[in-house]
Amino acid sequence: xxxxxxxxxxxxxxxxxxxxxxxxxxxxxxxxxxxxxxxxxxxxxxxxxxxxxxxxxxxxxxxxxxxxxxxxxxxxxxxxxxxxxxxxxxxxxxxxxxxxxxxxxxxxxxxxxxxxxxxxxxxxxxxxxxxxxxxxxxxxxxxxxxxxxxxxxxxxxxxxxxxxxxxxxxxxxxxxxxxxxxxxxxxxxxxxxxxxxxxxxxxxxxxxxxxxxxxxxxxxxxxxxxxxxxxxxxxxxxxxxxxxxxxxxxxxxxxxxxxxxxxxxxxxxxx
Amino acid sequence: xxxxxxxxxxxxxxxxxxxxxxxxxxxxxxxxxxxxxxxxxxxxxxxxxxxxxxxxxxxxxxxxxxxxxxxxxxxxxxxxxxxxxxxxxxxxxxxxxxxxxxxxxxxxxxxxxxxxxxxxxxxxxxxxxxxxxxxxxxxxxxxxxxxxxxxxxxxxxxxxxxxxxxxxxxxxxxxxxxxxxxxxxxxxxxxxxxxxxxxxxxxxxxxxxxxxxxxxxxxxxxxxxxxxxxxxxxxxxxxxxxxxxxxxxxxxxxxxxxxxxxxxxxxxxxxxxxxxxxxxxxxxxxx
Numbered sequence: 001x002x003x004x005x006x007x008x009x010x011x012x013x014x015x016x017x018x019x020x021x022x023x024x025x026x027x028x029x030x031x032x033x034x035x036x037x038x039x040x041x042x043x044x045x046x047x048x049x050x051x052x053x054x055x056x057x058x059x060x061x062x063x064x065x066x067x068x069x070x071x072x073x074x075x076x077x078x079x080x081x082x083x084x085x086x087x088x089x090x091x092x093x094x095x096x097x098x099x100x101x102x103x104x105x106x107x108x109x110x111x112x113x114x115x116x117x118x119x120x121x122x123x124x125x126x127x128x129x130x131x132x133x134x135x136x137x138x139x140x141x142x143x144x145x146x147x148x149x150x151x152x153x154x155x156x157x158x159x160x161x162x163x164x165x166x167x168x169x170x171x172x173x174x175x176x177x178x179x180x181x182x183x184x185x186x187x188x189x190x191x192x193x194x195x196x197x198x199x200x201x202x203x204x205x206x207x208x209x210x211x212x213x214x215x216x217x218x219x220x221x222x223x224x225x226x227x228x229x230x231x232x233x234x235x236x237x238x239x240x241x242x243x244x245x246x247x248x249x250x251x252x253x254x255x256x257x258x259x260x261x262x263x264x265x266x267x268x269x270x271x
Numbered sequence: 272x273x274x275x276x277x278x279x280x281x282x283x284x285x286x287x288x289x290x291x292x293x294x295x296x297x298x299x300x301x302x303x304x305x306x307x308x309x310x311x312x313x314x315x316x317x318x319x320x321x322x323x324x325x326x327x328x329x330x331x332x333x334x335x336x337x338x339x340x341x342x343x344x345x346x347x348x349x350x351x352x353x354x355x356x357x358x359x360x361x362x363x364x365x366x367x368x369x370x371x372x373x374x375x376x377x378x379x380x381x382x383x384x385x386x387x388x389x390x391x392x393x394x395x396x397x398x399x400x401x402x403x404x405x406x407x408x409x410x411x412x413x414x415x416x417x418x419x420x421x422x423x424x425x426x427x428x429x430x431x432x433x434x435x436x437x438x439x440x441x442x443x444x445x446x447x448x449x450x451x452x453x454x455x456x457x458x459x460x461x462x463x464x465x466x467x468x469x470x471x472x473x474x475x476x477x478x479x480x481x482x483x484x485x486x487x488x489x490x491x492x493x494x495x496x497x498x499x500x501x502x503x504x505x506x507x508x509x510x511x512x513x514x515x516x517x518x519x520x521x522x523x524x525x526x527x528x529x530x531x532x533x534x535x536x537x538x539x540x541x542x543x544x545x546x547x548x549x550x551x552x553x554x555x556x557x558x
Contacts, residue, residue: 007464007465009464009465009466010464010465012465012466013464013465013466013469014465016359017359017362017363018359018363020355020356020359021359021360021362021363022363023356024356024357024359024360024436025360025375025378025379027356027429027432027433027436028378028379028381028382028433028436029378029381030393030397031382031390031393031394031396031397031433032381032382032385032389032390032393034393034396034397034403035389035392035393035396038396045401046395046396046399047401047406048396048397048402048403048406087291088291088292088295089292091288091289091291091292092288092289092291092292092293094284094288095284095285095286095287095288095289096286096289098282098283098284099283099286101286103286104286104289107289107293110293110296110300110301111292111296113300114300115487115490116486116487116490116538116539116542117490117535117538117539118490118493118494118510118511118531118534118535118538119494120494120496120511120514120515120531121304121307121514121531121532121534121535122300122303122304124307124514124518124527124528124531125303125304125306125307125528125531126299126303128303128306128307128310128524128528129299129302129303129306132306144299145299147295147299148295148296148299148300151292155292167282170281170282171281171282173281174281180281183281202384205384208386209386209387209388211387211388211496211497212494212496212511215496215515215519216518216519225386226386226387226388226497229386229388229389229392230388230497230500230501233388233391233392233395233501234500234501237395237396237399241392242392242396245386245388245389245392245393248385248386248389249385249389252381252384252385252386253381255384256377256380256381256384260373260377265380266372266373266376266377266380269376269380269441270376270441270444270445270448
């Protein structure tokens with residue numbers, strides 16, 4: 001800032017913007033804090049502030065086998081969907097990232113389209129197709145459906161990482177006699193790895209949390225955690241769910257902190 | 272050894288690498304959507320008679336049209352709230368040091384990565400009859416009877432705005448980061464005040480980010496099944512729940528397919544309007 005005089009007008013502008021920004025940040029963070037605090041209540045209801053604090057609902061959670069079962073299913077499906085998304089998505093990102101041809105741009109919009117199209121409509125469509133070809137709902141159909149909606153995150157983050165890769169590095173490597181595969185393994189992969197990991201992380205989180213696709217592609221044998229929670233909440237406000245929410249919030253914050261260390265997640269998502 | 276042409280570009284990879292994902296999408300994304308379209312063009316549940324009956328049924332039914340209208344309106348409201356609250360966050364981000372920047376980003380990211388059921392559940396605790404807002408207002412003596420906040424349009428909009436805020440804020444932060452800070456100073460030294468500089472320089476130059484944010488927020492808000500159903504309750508029906516009820520409870524697949532196609536087209540229409548605006552704004556920003 002040059003040494004311009006801070007007029008009343010400038011101060012009013014900065015005050016208004018800062019106040020709104022702080023209010024917005026509070027609105028963003030408040031719900032997570034509220035649930036976290038309520039989950040430690042010693043009472044039976046979701047009152048805020050709680051009448052007293054205890055770990056009883058976390059202990060209750062320990063015995064909630066239905067939730068454990070759903071969580072295990074969600075975890076397995078998310079791991080498979082993420083792995084499949086990384087394999088297919090990174091290969092596709094390599095192909096389309098430096099190409100300016102029409103087919104590359106068309107493929108790019110195709111691979112991104114699950115981000116804007118209603119996932120619920122896709123879930124219904126996938127169920128119809130699977131039942132037409134006689135493939136019953138199973139963990140397999142869930143993995144396929146989740147992969148479609150998770151792949152965009154991997155493709156987008158890998159393309160972004162590749163865009164920051166200096167082409168001269170690849171040229172020098174080739175000039176020095178390295179094969180394409182060797183260059184890929186020793187130069188490209190290490191440099192774009194943080195981008196791939198960030199993409200895989202977001203893909204994993206969105207699969208683990210997916211409702212619209214799971215809703216149509218699961219049955220009782222493949223109960224999924226977010227759906228189990230949603231159905232529990234429609235019936236009653238359960239403090240066990242608050243404890244489960246507490247676990248999920250703490251796990252998320254911990255994972256984000258780890259990812260920030262490994263991949264610089266915050267820079268990656270703003271560039 | 273093979274006679275690889277000397278001019279072969281070592282900096283790019285063959286399009287063949289995109290083939291597996293393209294095939295996967297063809298089989299499991301494009302084909303299902305085509306099948307959905309095919310089914311929606313049949314008048315009966317057994318899919319024996321072709322016709323536009325399902326679409327005519329939807330378009331002639333005031334109830335269905337009302338659901339579509341309120342869904343599109345909901346998206347507009349959520350997008351507006353996100354823009355008004357999200358822009359100052361992005362502005363603040365550019366003003367603070369690197370430490371605070373990381374904190375702001377992580378706060379903004381938190382809802383994106385927290386389970387959607389958890390976030391929505393939190394809003395039930397806040398907005399409920401004995402929720403925090405009502406309890407506080409009652410203990411301060413401002414109101415006697417609890418306000419109805421849950422199961423209202425207001426509740427759905429505020430809960431969705433919180434949930435979708437990262438989708439608005441992240442593109443805005445990127446867009447504001449690309450504006451040359453000298454322009455701000457230049458505008459001020461030429462005599463424009465802060466408000467004028469903001470509305471005439473900063474806002475127009477950040478339009479690509481605004482439009483990207485609006486597109487993502489709008490699409491996410493109108494398709495947000497869980498938040499809509501838990502905060503909106505039984506009284507408020509939006510397109511995703513309408514679709515789900517027709518498909519799952521009533522097993523009326525052709526009508527559910529038609530609802531899906533209409534919903535898809537509505538989303539696509541909104542997205543392409545935003546994209547067109549984005550193209551125009553980029554031309555403006557580059558001028």
